Amino acid sequence: MAKTVIIDPVTRIEGHAKISIYLDDRGEVDDARFHVVEYRGFEKFCEGRPFTEMAGITARICGICPVSHLLASAKTGDKILAVKIPPAGEKLRRLMNLGQITQSHALSFFHLSSPDFLLGWDSDPAKRNVFGLIASDPELARAGIRLRQFGQTVIELLGARKIHAAWAVPGGVRTPLSEEGRTWIRDRLPESRQTLNLALNLFKDLLNRFQTEVEQFGQFRSLFMGLVGKNGEWEHYGGQIRFTDSDAKIVADSLNEDDYQDYLGEAVEPWSYLKFPYYKPLGYPDGIYRVGPLARVNICSHFGTPEADRELQEFRQRAGGVATSSFYYHYARLLEILAALERIEQLIDDPDLTSNRTRATGGINQLEGIGVSEAPRGTLFHHYQVDENGLIKKVNLIIATGQNNLAMNKTITQIAKHYIQGTEITEGMLNRVEAGIRAFDPCLSCSTHATGQMPLQVELIGADGKVLNQVWRN
Amino acid sequence: MSKIKFATVWLAGCSGCHMSFLDLDEWLIELAEYVEVVYSPVGSDLKEYPEGVDVCLVEGGVANEDNLELIHLIRKRTKTLVSFGDCAVTANVPAMRNMLGGSEPVLRRGYLELADETPQLPYAPGIVPELLDRVLPVHEVVPVDIYMPGCPPDAHRIKATIEPLLKGEKPKMEGRDMIKFG
Amino acid sequence: MSVRTLTIDGQPVAIAEGATILEAAKEAGIHIPTLCFLEGVSAVAACRMCLVEVEGISKLLPACVTQVAEEMVVHTNTPKLQEYRRMTVELLFAEGNHVCSICVANGNCELQDAAIKVGMDHTRFPYRFPNRSVDVSHPQFGIDHNRCILCTRCVRVCDEIEGAHVWDVAQRGTAAYIVSGLNQPWGEVDACTSCGKCVDACPTGAIFRKGTTTAEKQRDRAKLEFLVNAREKHEWTR
Numbered sequence: 060m061a062k063t064v065i066i067d068p069v070t071r072i073e074g075h076a077k078i079s080i081y082l083d084d085r086g087e088v089d090d091a092r093f094h095v096v097e098y099r100g101f102e103k104f105c106e107g108r109p110f111t112e113m114a115g116i117t118a119r120i121c122g123i124c125p126v127s128h129l130l131a132s133a134k135t136g137d138k139i140l141a142v143k144i145p146p147a148g149e150k151l152r153r154l155m156n157l158g159q160i161t162q163s164h165a166l167s168f169f170h171l172s173s174p175d176f177l178l179g180w181d182s183d184p185a186k187r188n189v190f191g192l193i194a195s196d197p198e199l200a201r202a203g204i205r206l207r208q209f210g211q212t213v214i215e216l217l218g219a220r221k222i223h224a225a226w227a228v229p230g231g232v233r234t235p236l237s238e239e240g241r242t243w244i245r246d247r248l249p250e251s252r253q254t255l256n257l258a259l260n261l262f263k264d265l266l267n268r269f270q271t272e273v274e275q276f277g278q279f280r281s282l283f284m285g286l287v288g289k290n291g292e293w294e295h296y297g298g299q300i301r302f303t304d305s306d307a308k309i310v311a312d313s314l315n316e317d318d319y320q321d322y323l324g325e326a327v328e329p330w331s332y333l334k335f336p337y338y339k340p341l342g343y344p345d346g347i348y349r350v351g352p353l354a355r356v357n358i359c360s361h362f363g364t365p366e367a368d369r370e371l372q373e374f375r376q377r378a379g380g381v382a383t384s385s386f387y388y389h390y391a392r393l394l395e396i397l398a399a400l401e402r403i404e405q406l407i408d409d410p411d412l413t414s415n416r417t418r419a420t421g422g423i424n425q426l427e428g429i430g431v432s433e434a435p436r437g438t439l440f441h442h443y444q445v446d447e448n449g450l451i452k453k454v455n456l457i458i459a460t461g462q463n464n465l466a467m468n469k470t471i472t473q474i475a476k477h478y479i480q481g482t483e484i485t486e487g488m489l490n491r492v493e494a495g496i497r498a499f500d501p502c503l504s505c506s507t508h509a510t511g512q513m514p515l516q517v518e519l520i521g522a523d524g525k526v527l528n529q530v531w532r533n
Numbered sequence: 534m535s536k537i538k539f540a541t542v543w544l545a546g547c548s549g550c551h552m553s554f555l556d557l558d559e560w561l562i563e564l565a566e567y568v569e570v571v572y573s574p575v576g577s578d579l580k581e582y583p584e585g586v587d588v589c590l591v592e593g594g595v596a597n598e599d600n601l602e603l604i605h606l607i608r609k610r611t612k613t614l615v616s617f618g619d620c621a622v623t624a625n626v627p628a629m630r631n632m633l634g635g636s637e638p639v640l641r642r643g644y645l646e647l648a649d650e651t652p653q654l655p656y657a658p659g660i661v662p663e664l665l666d667r668v669l670p671v672h673e674v675v676p677v678d679i680y681m682p683g684c685p686p687d688a689h690r691i692k693a694t695i696e697p698l699l700k701g702e703k704p705k706m707e708g709r710d711m712i713k714f715g
Numbered sequence: 716m717s718v719r720t721l722t723i724d725g726q727p728v729a730i731a732e733g734a735t736i737l738e739a740a741k742e743a744g745i746h747i748p749t750l751c752f753l754e755g756v757s758a759v760a761a762c763r764m765c766l767v768e769v770e771g772i773s774k775l776l777p778a779c780v781t782q783v784a785e786e787m788v789v790h791t792n793t794p795k796l797q798e799y800r801r802m803t804v805e806l807l808f809a810e811g812n813h814v815c816s817i818c819v820a821n822g823n824c825e826l827q828d829a830a831i832k833v834g835m836d837h838t839r840f841p842y843r844f845p846n847r848s849v850d851v852s853h854p855q856f857g858i859d860h861n862r863c864i865l866c867t868r869c870v871r872v873c874d875e876i877e878g879a880h881v882w883d884v885a886q887r888g889t890a891a892y893i894v895s896g897l898n899q900p901w902g903e904v905d906a907c908t909s910c911g912k913c914v915d916a917c918p919t920g921a922i923f924r925k926g927t928t929t930a931e932k933q934r935d936r937a938k939l940e941f942l943v944n945a946r947e948k949h950e951w952t953r
Contacts, residue, residue, distance in 0.1 A: 065660075068580065077660065094660050096599060099545060099668075100639025102647060104629040109851055109859075115817040115929030119626040122549020122685060170555065170575065184578035185571075193565045201559060208558045221556055222549045222685050223816065225929035233931070326650035330657040334648065343650045420926065448851040448902075449925070455647055490578070619816055622837045626814060631844035673841060680836035684816030712836045714827060715815030715930075 064479075069493050076501070078492055080475045088479050091472040093464070093496060095333035102454045110139055110445050111229060117441065117456070118223050123166065126159040126214060127434030127459075129227045130296065131441040134430030136229020139445060140421035147414040148231030153296050154406055155217050155227070156432070157399040160295060161251070162210025163435035164352070164392040164399075167500040168258060169203025172389060175494050176265050181487035199261075202254040206396075209251045213403070216240035231418035238413060245407050252400055259370070259393050266377065269386065275477045276495045277385030277470030280305040282338055282348035283357045284462070286433050291360035293367075293398060295433040302338065302348065303358045307381045311340075316431035319440055323457060336462045347465040350437025351499065352391035357381050362394075364401035370394050385470050388498045423449045434459040436500060460501040470495045537587040537699060539568035541576065541617070542607060544600040545627045545668055546593030550618035551575050553685035554590070557692060567699045584610050588698050590617040590681075594624040595669045599662035608675040613698060616677045619684040619714055621670060628668040636664035680706060682714045721787035736767055736778040736789055747791050748800060748832055750807075750825060750918055751866035752779045755943035756875045762866055763803050764829065767791050775799065797833070804829050805838035810889075812844060812861035813919070820920030821930040826864060843889075850895070851925055852902030855909055860892055863921040869893065869913035876942055879906045882913065893921075915939055 067077040076095050083089040105116055114132040118125035130152055137144055170189045178187050178195060186194070193200040211221045217236060218224025226233050266273065286294040287301045300314035302322075314322060326335040326343045338346030348354075362368045374394060378387055406412070423445065430441045437459030444453040474495040478488040543551060555575065557564065570576040571583050582603065589611045595601055608614060619625040630639045645652045655661050671677055681694050690711055697704040706712050720729045721739065728743045735758070740747050751762040760777035767778045770788040775796070778789075790796070807813075807826060815821050851857035870882040870893070881904050885894040896904030913922050915934045923932050937953060944950045 066580075068574065079660065094657070096660075096662055097545065097597065098640070098643065098655075098664065099596065099627045100630045100636075100643060103639040103642035104633060107849060109849065109857060109925070111926055111928050112817055112819070116626060116629075119547050119549070119684070119816065122547040122552045125547075125549065166552075166555065174578075184580075187578045188570065188573070188576045189561070190565045190570050190576055193562050197562060201562060204558050204561065207555070211556060220687065222553055225821075225931070228928045228931075229926075233928075324649035325647065327644045327648045327653050327655065328651070329653055329655050330660055332655050332661060334644070335650075337650070339649075448857075450849060450851055616837065623808075623814075624842065625816055628842070628844065629812075629814065631842075632812060632846045634846070667844070670837070670842075672837060677837070682836060706836045707834050709831050712834070713822075713831055715818065715821040 064489070066489055066493060069496055076496070078471055078496070080471075080479065080492070082479075086480075088472070088475040091468070091475040091492070092330055093333075093467050093471055094331045098332040102456055105451050105454045108451050110136060110443055110449050110451055113441070113443065113451065113454075114227060114229075115223075115225050118225070120456075120458075122222050124159060124163055124434045124436065124459075125223050126155055126227075127432055127439050128441070129224070130156060131430045131432040131434075131439045133227035133229055133232075134432060135428040135441045135443050136430070138428030138430065139423060139425050139443065139449070140229050140419070141424035142230050142419040142421045144231040144419050145414075145416045147235065147411040148417045148419070149297075150406060150409060150411050151217060151232045151235060151417060152227055154236070154403065154412065155214055155224075155232075156296050157403050157406075158210045158213025158217075160210070160399045160435050161396050161403075162207045162214070164396045165203060165207040165210060167435075168262075168389060168392055169200070169207065171500070172494075172497055173199075173203070175490070175497070176262075176269075180490050180494065181485075184486065184490070187490075199257070202257060206251055206254045206258075209247050212247070213244055216243065228418065230420055233418065235414055235417055236412040241407060241412060244403065248400060248404055248407070252397075255393065255396050255400060259397070262390060262393055266390070272491075272494075273384045273386045275474055276491075276498055277466065277473055278383055279466075279469055279473065280383060281466055281469075282310060282341075282346070283354035283381075284338075284348045284350050285355040285358050285438055286431065287359050288363070292363040293355060293359040293361070293395075295355075295399075300431070300438070301358045303381075305381050305383050307357070316429050316440060319429065319431075319442070319457065323440075325457070325461075331464075333461055333464050335464045336457060337465065344465055347469065348462065349385075349466045350459055350462045351388065351435070352395050353382055353385065353388045354437065355433065356391040356394055362398045362401075364398055364405065367394060367398035367401055370397060385466065385495065385498045388500065392500070423447060436460050437462055460499070463499050463501065467496055467499050467501065470498070536567060536569040538571045538583070538585060540570070540572040540582065540586045540589040540607075540611070541574070542572065542582070542589060542591050542603065543574050544591065544593030544604065544621070544671075545596030546618060546620040548574075548592070549685040550590075550592040550620075550683075553618075553683075553688055554691055556688040558688070560688075560692060564695070582606055582610060586611045588613045588615065588695075590615045591621050591671055592617045593620045594627055595665065595671060595674050596627060597662040597664050601665065601674065604671060604675055613678045614671075614675070615679045615681055615694065615698075616671045617681050618686055619682055622672075622680050622682045623714065624668045624670045625684060628670075631667045635666045640664065679704065680712075682712050684715050719783045719785050719787075721783050721785070721789060723789045724791055730783055732783075734783050736769075736776070736781050736783055736787075737765060739783050740778065740789075740791060745791060747778050748829060749779060750829055750864070751868060753868045753871065753916060754940050756868070756871040756939075759867055759871070762807075762864070764800055766796060766799060768793055768796060801833040801835055804833050804835050805840055807864050808835075808838045809840040809842050810845075811863065812847065814861075817929050818862060818920040819923045819927045819929065819932040820862070823930070823932055823934065824920060825918035845889075847892070850901050852900035853907070853909070853925075854902065855925060856901070856911065856914055856922060857925050858893065858895070858901060858922050859920065861921075862919045863893055864919060865891055865893065866918060867893075868916040868918065869922055872912045872916040872939060876939060877908060877910050877912050879908055879910075881907045912939060
């Protein structure tokens, strides 16, 4: 007698999802599926809008990483104008993205994931949240909140608001950084660095205790994809696409975003609104690849900043070379915050940041543009076709989280197989399945550019497909 | 003073309003003394929307069958329902699909035209909720007590709205700082 | 020139015969909200924002086109008027597709300002979500009919100040929309001098400069008044 366990909603991820676990006749896990249950249809309803509005519209895909959409859209716009943006424009865009990486990763680590690490997988779900963290470790909570605030404030100092700043535009950015802003960022950096070190040390301690999680939370071989710089260094804004495998071998390198359709395909499964991107040369579903912090840390040769490079060495030692466990996403995220803070430090005294030459202008000089940027969760592609006057004819968006879809499904299947045996289904088991998803920090509001309502529902489904029995978890 | 039962919910939005809520930063620590968070995608792990909620912030419009079911449940079990942000108040950007008439054009584009493998419309009754023909603002579905516009409302506005509610008072939603859209 | 005396909100006002209630109120320092009214061009009373109550007359009168009369007693801000004004703004929002968050005029929009002024935190009328188009065929400017509230300011500035009469209103009722030339794409209208007065006159983000992104529309409303004063009073400085 087969049965299905449904977790609904998956909480403390940024979006809407359900998980179902299919048991076979012997009560053992046969398969697990991650369902994304929302779809908004940006790729269609943007048609007919002036392309200059796309940054503002696509920012509304996601409130966590609106900056990524802003930048990808602006870069696509750069191509339609066929202009090279002024150096100040690029540096300012980079600064905003570094602020975003900091805030988004801090949110993922402190607000969303650390309750699992610190309060325990099996702790009371009513307290296993940021408010529980505030109660149990107010100092750590405060430090985390302030680290996210630092990133958000960098965004605000540039774009005049923390969320949905309309600031990056085709051709560059609207306004430079003010001297007061420069001072504020400089003054707040040391504290941010301190908090990051605290988190890093904390996490390394935890790693020693979480060996099972490391082994079970999505430990498998896959390709990794992301942007790298000219010398293979970690990138978040420019550079070119690289694919590596689980043996650190470069599978494809120096790929241009303009050719993304040659190496990326998207498949549809009937049980999710989230499409399944795959690496085309290997086909679907063999072309499974991962993006985001873990991928970027795996594919780069070095960070290019001293502290981050030191930590990268240790990271690779602990992981035994390429980190193939999805649990290391958390670790990679902390490394990226460190790299972002170091890069902000390097950039902050640059006179270009306060330059008024931030924007190039032009008309409609190309009818098609493809822009790419590294969002906190992975590589983001915007692809627009416009008419002679710049009205959008077609849009395709390939979103970071979507590219981890195959990997997320593999991860929860692995966790479910390990933790769920027999018919006994405990809170801790189910929460680990959720935590496996949380490691990817999926941003489902993005992925469904294009909450569950029920308590956990366990369905007993007979071979004829009839529901024989239902159990509810409250 | 007993803690008020506080919830936040997210329907068809982008989570920006929830992120703006987290932009309350250190005031969250203070807030934790006055509220018990009983349901929230960012602040709680409880899966069922409980009975007897005092205040619920609802982000997002009503776009699919799940949203519809949940918003009715929330209304039944909540004393003060706050329409939280432009998507909840006006349906905002997600409602741009309403001008196309029905959900079919957006689904076709996403899952048939833009798929390289197995193009098909997602269909899994009970698992993947069907889209409604139109994305609706919350108050077109259930009565709303307080409207907090903004895309997103900034942390100041959120604080100015929540603070009176903690004392059982109604916030004054007027003036540019409180009700400007966008 | 004879003078008329009247009372507005309990305040005695004296003003020349032929003046409107709106002018008299302005004289007395009393603000009456308007949307379609534009200094320097004719008044059309299209938007109904400036409706006032006049004692002894059962219907509400638009202040922008109602001439003052001797002994008139006017109320500009009764609860009834507040409710009607709010309803007017709500209807405007429900009628078109006004997505403030992504609009070029966000933060610089008279419709948005009016909504704040009348205390509109939501609209009680179901949104129509009409299917309207965008015309960006002009090399410099664009018109997005989604954001048009049919105030006809563009029609009037183009006709009365620029003298080109590029714009007019086509159809009736809910089907009404602004047309350029003989219902051609704007870019094909020979009469257009590309002066940009309609951009400055437009209260919302409906008419904009191409390339403008969210919240970036600037307007120079004073320019229109300056032109009128230069022409009529020969004042050449702003």
